[in-house]
Amino acid sequence: xxxxxxxxxxxxxxxxxxxxxxxxxxxxxxxxxxxxxxxxxxxxxxxxxxxxxxxxxxxxxxxxxxxxxxxxxxxxxxxxxxxxxxxxxxxxxxxxxxxxxxxxxxxxxxxxxxxxxxxxxxxxxxxxxxxxxxxxxxxxxxxxxxxxxxxxxxxxxxxxx
Amino acid sequence: xxxxxxxxxxxxxxxxxxxxxxxxxxxxxxxxxxxxxxxxxxxxxxxxxxxxxxxxxxxxxxxxxxxxxxxxxxxxxxxxxxxxxxxxxxxxxxxxxxxxxxxxxxxxxxxxxxxxxxxxxxxxxxxxxxxxxxxxxxxxxxxxxxxxxxxxxxxxxxxxxxxxxxxxxxxxxxxxxxxxxxxxxxxxxxxxxxxxxxxxxxxxxxxxxxxxxxxxxxxxxxxxxxxxxxxxxxxxxxxxxxxxxxxxxxxxxxxxxxxxxxxxxxxxxxxxxxxxxxxxxxxxxxxxxxxxxxxxxxxxxxxxxxxxxxxxxxxxxxxxxxxxxxxxxxxxxxxxxxxxxxxxxxxxxxxxxxxxxxxxxxxxxxxxxxxxxxxxxxxxxxxxxxxxxxxxxxxxxxxxxxxxxxxxxxxxxxxxxxxxxxxxxxxxxxxxxxxxxxxxxxxxxxxxxxxxxxxxxxxxxxxxxxxxxxxxxxxxxxxxxxxxxxxxxxxxxxxxxxxxxxxxxxxxxxxxxxxxxxxxxxxxxxxxxxxxxxxxxxxxxxxxxxxxxxxxxxxxxxxxxxxxxxxxxxxxxxxxxxxxxxxxxxxxxxxxxxxxxxxxxxxxxxxxxxxxxxxxxxxxxxxxxxxxxxxxxxxxxxxxxxxxxxxxxxxxxxxxxxxxxxxxxxxxxxxxxxxxxxxxxxxxxxxxxxxxxxxxxxxxxxxxxxxxxxxxxxxxxxxxxxxxxxxxxxxxxxxxxxxxxxxxxxxxxxxxxxxxxxxxxxxxxxxxxxxxxx
Numbered sequence: 001x002x003x004x005x006x007x008x009x010x011x012x013x014x015x016x017x018x019x020x021x022x023x024x025x026x027x028x029x030x031x032x033x034x035x036x037x038x039x040x041x042x043x044x045x046x047x048x049x050x051x052x053x054x055x056x057x058x059x060x061x062x063x064x065x066x067x068x069x070x071x072x073x074x075x076x077x078x079x080x081x082x083x084x085x086x087x088x089x090x091x092x093x094x095x096x097x098x099x100x101x102x103x104x105x106x107x108x109x110x111x112x113x114x115x116x117x118x119x120x121x122x123x124x125x126x127x128x129x130x131x132x133x134x135x136x137x138x139x140x141x142x143x144x145x146x147x148x149x150x151x152x153x154x155x156x157x158x159x160x161x
Numbered sequence: 162x163x164x165x166x167x168x169x170x171x172x173x174x175x176x177x178x179x180x181x182x183x184x185x186x187x188x189x190x191x192x193x194x195x196x197x198x199x200x201x202x203x204x205x206x207x208x209x210x211x212x213x214x215x216x217x218x219x220x221x222x223x224x225x226x227x228x229x230x231x232x233x234x235x236x237x238x239x240x241x242x243x244x245x246x247x248x249x250x251x252x253x254x255x256x257x258x259x260x261x262x263x264x265x266x267x268x269x270x271x272x273x274x275x276x277x278x279x280x281x282x283x284x285x286x287x288x289x290x291x292x293x294x295x296x297x298x299x300x301x302x303x304x305x306x307x308x309x310x311x312x313x314x315x316x317x318x319x320x321x322x323x324x325x326x327x328x329x330x331x332x333x334x335x336x337x338x339x340x341x342x343x344x345x346x347x348x349x350x351x352x353x354x355x356x357x358x359x360x361x362x363x364x365x366x367x368x369x370x371x372x373x374x375x376x377x378x379x380x381x382x383x384x385x386x387x388x389x390x391x392x393x394x395x396x397x398x399x400x401x402x403x404x405x406x407x408x409x410x411x412x413x414x415x416x417x418x419x420x421x422x423x424x425x426x427x428x429x430x431x432x433x434x435x436x437x438x439x440x441x442x443x444x445x446x447x448x449x450x451x452x453x454x455x456x457x458x459x460x461x462x463x464x465x466x467x468x469x470x471x472x473x474x475x476x477x478x479x480x481x482x483x484x485x486x487x488x489x490x491x492x493x494x495x496x497x498x499x500x501x502x503x504x505x506x507x508x509x510x511x512x513x514x515x516x517x518x519x520x521x522x523x524x525x526x527x528x529x530x531x532x533x534x535x536x537x538x539x540x541x542x543x544x545x546x547x548x549x550x551x552x553x554x555x556x557x558x559x560x561x562x563x564x565x566x567x568x569x570x571x572x573x574x575x576x577x578x579x580x581x582x583x584x585x586x587x588x589x590x591x592x593x594x595x596x597x598x599x600x601x602x603x604x605x606x607x608x609x610x611x612x613x614x615x616x617x618x619x620x621x622x623x624x625x626x627x628x629x630x631x632x633x634x635x636x637x638x639x640x641x642x643x644x645x646x647x648x649x650x651x652x653x654x655x656x657x658x659x660x661x662x663x664x665x666x667x668x669x670x671x672x673x674x675x676x677x678x679x680x681x682x683x684x685x686x687x688x689x690x691x692x693x694x695x696x697x698x699x700x701x702x703x704x705x706x707x708x709x710x711x712x713x714x715x716x717x718x719x720x721x722x723x724x725x726x727x728x729x730x731x732x733x734x735x736x737x738x739x740x741x742x743x744x745x746x747x748x749x750x751x752x753x754x755x756x757x758x759x760x761x762x763x764x765x766x767x768x769x770x771x772x773x774x775x776x777x778x779x780x781x782x783x784x785x786x787x788x789x790x791x792x793x794x795x796x797x798x799x800x801x802x803x804x805x806x807x808x809x810x811x812x813x814x815x816x817x818x819x820x821x822x823x824x825x826x827x828x829x830x831x832x833x834x835x836x837x838x839x840x841x842x843x844x845x846x847x848x849x850x851x852x853x854x855x856x857x858x859x860x861x862x863x864x865x866x867x868x869x870x871x872x873x874x875x876x877x878x879x880x881x882x883x884x885x886x887x888x889x890x891x892x893x894x895x896x897x898x899x900x901x902x903x904x905x906x907x908x909x910x911x912x913x914x915x916x917x918x919x920x921x922x923x924x925x926x927x928x929x930x931x932x933x934x935x
Contacts, residue, residue: 031587032910036803037774043800089592141774148776152577152584155326159297160593 003119003128004059010112011052015067017109017142018045022071024098026078030086031095034149038102041145042067044138045109055131092157096150103146110139164190167245168838171820172373172381177389181361181522184382188241191248192221192229201228206735208238208655208663210306210648211246211823213336213530214376215657217736218243220251220649220668227251227649227669236736238356238661244377245821245838246829251649253831254669259630260644261673271632271642276674276684279641283598284688286624286640290596291323296574300327300585300594303543304601305335305532306824308653308665310708311678312534312541313715315600316548317700318682321566322691326574327594329545329582330538331602334919335531337581338497340539340546341916342506342528344767345795346514348760348787350539350550351720353752354489354525355738356659359383361523364485366396368509369420369495370529373404374820376658380405394485396478398423399495400815401845401886402879411478414881415468417813418500418802418923423475424508425799426464429456430479431515438517445756446514447787448794455796467799469881487523488516494531494817499922503915504772504797511794519792520754527658531818534655540721541712545579545917549719550759550766553578554780557763565715566700567693578777581917582608583910590617598626600678601645605634606825606892609908609919610868628681631827634892643681646671652705653679654731660738660749662723664731679705717742720752720759720766753792761790772797775914802923803911810866810925812850812885816904817922822890830895842902844873845886846928851877854928861931866924869906872931885926 025038046067053065071078085091117132165173167189176185192198204219217236221229230251232241263279264271290298301319303312312330319328332340340350347353359365359382373380386393387408397409398420406412415423431437432453442449461472461479482488490513496505510526518524530536542548548565551558553575563570580588586608588594608614618625618638627636628643636642650671656662671677676684686700693699702708706728717724722740725748731737738748759765768783770776772795778786787793806813821838822829829835844864846856856862858877863870864885873887880886887904896902907926912919 030590032583033775033912033914036911037914039803040773040800087591091591092593141771141776144771144776144779145774148774155574155576156297156580156588156593160294 003123004061006112006115006119007052007056007059008061008063010109010116011049011056011063013109013112014045014048014052015064017105018042018049018067019071020102020105021045022068022075023078024102026071026075027082027098028095029079029082034095037145041142044142048135048138051131051135055128089160092153096154096157099146099150103143103150106139106143106146110136110143113139167191167248168821168834171245171377172384173242175388176385178385179390180363184240184360184385186234186240188232188234189243189248190229190231196221196223196228204231205666205668206233206732207649207665207668208657209243209247210533211250211828212244212376213532213535213658214238214244214378215533215661215663216243216247216378217663218247222668225669227254233735238657238736239378242378242381246823246835249832249834250823250828252833253828254647254649256631256831258632259672259675260632260642261675262644263674264642266640271636271639279643280684280688282641283626283685286596287689294595296323296325297327298594299323299325299596300580300588300598302582302585302597302599302602302604303330303538305330305332305530305535305538306601307534307678308655309534309537309541309712310653310705311682312537312543313548313712314679314682314700314702314708316542317566318686318691320542320547320573321568322686322689322699324572324574326577327580327585327588328543329580329585330543331607332532332535332538332544333582333917334607335494335497336535336539337918338502338506338913338916339492339528339530341503341770342510345503345507345769345772345915346510346793347753347758348765348767348790348793349720350546350766351752351759352527352658352660353519354527354659355750356382357750358489358523358525359386362393362487362489363523364394364396364481364488366482366488366490367405368398368490368492369497369499370491370493371399371403371405371495371817372491375493375531375818376529377820394481396481400881400884411474411481413470413474413478415470416881417815417884419468419799420496420499420505421501421508421797422459422464422467422799423470424505424512425456425459426461426475427479427482428452428508428511428515429459430461430476431483431512432456434479434483436483437515441517441756442515446792446794449515452511452515452794452796455798482512483516485516485518488513488518489523489525489527491527491529493529495922497918498920500802500920501797501800502913502918502920507772507795507797511796514792514794520751520756525751530658533657536656536658536660540656540716545581546766547579549715550721551719552766552768554768554777555763567695568699569694583912583917583919586614586617589623592622595622596624598628599635600628603633603635603825603827603892605638606903606905607889609905609921610910611903611905612869613910628678629827630675632894633825633827634894644673644675645681646675646677650675651677651679654709656739661736662726662731662739662741663735664728679708758790758792760787760792762788764790769793770915772915773800804909804923804925806883806925810927811883812926812928813883814864814866814885814887814907814924814926815922816887816889816908819888819890822888824890825892826890842871842873842888842891842904843876844928845876845878845880847880847882848877849882851875856928856930862928863931864907864926864928866907866926868909870901871904871906872901885928889921
């Protein structure tokens with residue numbers, strides 16, 4: 001059954017979204033709201049990864065239940081660079097580029113949840129459908145967040161400097 | 162007339178009364194030494210300006226000087242009472258170190274200048290930046306202490322004439338969450354309840370609200386109920402054992418940063434015990450099922466682990482809240498300045514909504530304010546909202562405002578929410594805001610992470626204008642300083658927490674060349690030669706009363722409707738609650754009496770925000786969620802605070818207000834009684850913690866966080882173990898010390914994503930004795 005493939009793909013994209021949220025958080029240490037909220041939202045993705053790994057067992061998949069809790073060894077470097085360049089207006093463009101990338105990746109995760117939910121309905125897997133119904137709204141909230149940050153921050157970046 | 166030593170006896174004598182009775186009158190007064198009441202030339206009506214309570218008072222004038230104050234016996238707010246700050250604080254106005262002339266920066270020093278010269282510099286720089294970058298280069302940061310006329314004028318100049326999105330008030334630090342919580346639950350700002358609900362309530366629940374110190378006259382009202390027949394039960398949520406906690410039937414002392422978990426636990430119990438007013442919920446609200454789902458697993462046991470509060474205490478509090486027949490809930494900084502501020506404050510609204518406790522005597526919510534005129538900052542649109550509680554995301558509202566101002570709608574920025582202060586500061590940090598005009602506030606002491614704040618304000622590339630009555634820590638970074646007239650030296654209206662509007666008359670002349678903030682803003686507008694669509698000067702008004710008349714037009718038809726008020730009407734009877742209209746000429750005691758809200762999609766001030774991410778709700782989403790404009794029950798999950806105590810920094814640090822001081826003490830430290838009462842910063846900790854840290858009462862300690870350090874004398878107090886408390890009032894203008902005194906050296910740069918209010922009550926800290934001490 002190809003549903004396993006969808007599960008595996010979603011597990012991969014959620015894991016990478018969690019990692020990317022930490023990366024964005026550290027790369028923009030001086031943008032305090034982005035820094036803090038990105039970490040809060042990475043927590044959602046980490047919980048999704050855990051739940052997907054559990055669900056995967058029923059489909060004979062062996063998926064890691066843990067997603068990264070930081071942006072890895074480079075975290076301190078990313079933060080330092082952010083602090084060192086934080087007084088330059090040009091970093092605004094990097095921020096917009098990262099938020100844009102984040103938005104697209106989150107949209108990918110959202111689509112993957114959509115596919116999983118469709119598959120779960122087709123084979124009447126209540127448990128899997130319940131999982132999608134519980135997690136997908138959080139993905140949509142992540143998506144709205146990156147969208148709203150882009151909307152709020154872009155005017156200043158685009159008209160100054 | 163009773164005169165007491167309000168320092169040793171801050172709340173005065175009891176005048177007990179029972180439920181539903183009128184609170185007895187007790188007139189408090191204080192006159193300068195040697196002045197008797199019969200010597201006073203004139204008594205000039207005003208209201209209290211050193212806290213948010215809005216107590217009506219009269220200023221005593223003799224030989225052209227302020228010589229004292231007395232409470233207004235017939236004022237609905239205080240029935241004659243005054244708090245220590247009111248009784249003594251007026252002396253600051255006559256301080257010899259008032260600013261009496263403009264100052265400009267020459268060779269790194271502030272030197273005296275004429276108004277023409279100072280204004281020329283501000284106007285020249287404004288024009289240069291408008292040419293180079295446009296209005297996004299300019300930002301305005303105002304206060305919670307000016308008058309409505311002044312905020313409205315500033316909003317018209319900034320949002321209208323200049324068209325910048327960067328306008329906020331220091332209300333961001335104290336009441337942004339009150340506004341956000343009201344918008345989230347009711348679609349609009351505006352205080353549902355009234356102080357008179359204290360007279361009727363059988364349970365008063367105070368959430369992070371140390372009313373005994375922040376609104377001490379309101380506390381005397383509660384004390385008088387407690388001393389009378391059938392006293393109300395008090396529920397107090399506060400990590401410190403305050404005077405309120407000592408008087409409470411139940412005192413919950415949660416770990417800082419865990420308010421949402423605690424509230425969810427209380428709601429869980431009320432739902433489990435089925436103490437829900439289902440008829441009210443069904444008829445007047447949306448979202449109840451989501452709340453049931455959210456709090457389903459928030460059992461007292463589970464919540465107890467997070468908050469460090471025994472489960473039986475949570476059950477006991479829930480029993481009181483759930484059994485109340487007239488429940489008055491109040492909220493202040495313990496929630497607003499803590500982690501998940503809006504989410505927590507909204508759960509208090511949810512509590513009253515599920516219990517159907519709204520809009521009737523004794524039943525209501527008071528989302529409190531911290532400053533005397535914070536309500537005006539919000540309603541006039543000087544704080545990151547649009548004038549008259551208009552919705553920036555509703556094009557019709559913006560068009561209406563543009564018609565009022567006779568400007569092109571595109572001139573009023575509404576492509577995104579108005580920029581909040583912390584984001585403005587970030588823009589100043591990255592060099593895209595290059596002009597910042599600060600009025601009546603002192604960010605160099607009051608904002609979090611002061612080392613960073615100073616590094617931003619001191620930049621050469623930032624043109625800083627500061628308008629104040631005194632030199633402050635902030636004026637020292639300024640390019641231009643304007644000397645401002647203050648309370649008692651100008652006329653205007655202001656509105657307190659429970660929507661009571663007072664007219665504050667001019668009692669004396671301002672010193673030297675000082676001018677009212679209104680006159681300064683209008684002078685700037687004339688020199689900038691702002692024009693409306695017909696080429697007429699904008700703003701069209703020229704003094705306080707004409708500004709008030711203009712503001713009335715802007716408020717007409719909106720929830721904060723002033724159209725039924727005039728200066729003369731307030732002269733006849735001071736203290737009237739908005740909305741005040743032709744239909745309701747005596748004002749409105751309670752909002753939402755009939756279960757009708759300002760939440761209709763076409764009328765609401767805000768479509769709300771996600772309580773966790775802060776993302777604004779899209780108009781369509783709001784419309785489908787709440788098509789009939791009901792109250793909204795919005796649940797929230799608990800998230801761990803961003804900075805948790807650890808081995809290196811084992812304490813949770815909270816900062817806050819005290820009874821005798823206000824803001825950064827620019828006034829209260831210049832009133833001898835208040836200054837003597839608390840001249841120096843201190844730190845409170847529990848006896849057990851002190852013992853473990855080898856500290857004793859009176860020791861000099863050094864408190865450190867990842868941001869900096871503060872030195873303070875230790876006071877052993879009843880405060881929960883693991884928590885340190887520092888008052889935030891102390892800065893550097895009145896001390897030899899140049900560092901390690903202001904609490905905000907320690908606080909983090911982090912804010913609630915929904916209300917954008919900075920978090921002052923969750924920081925990991927260490928404490929140790931200063932070695933040379935003892």
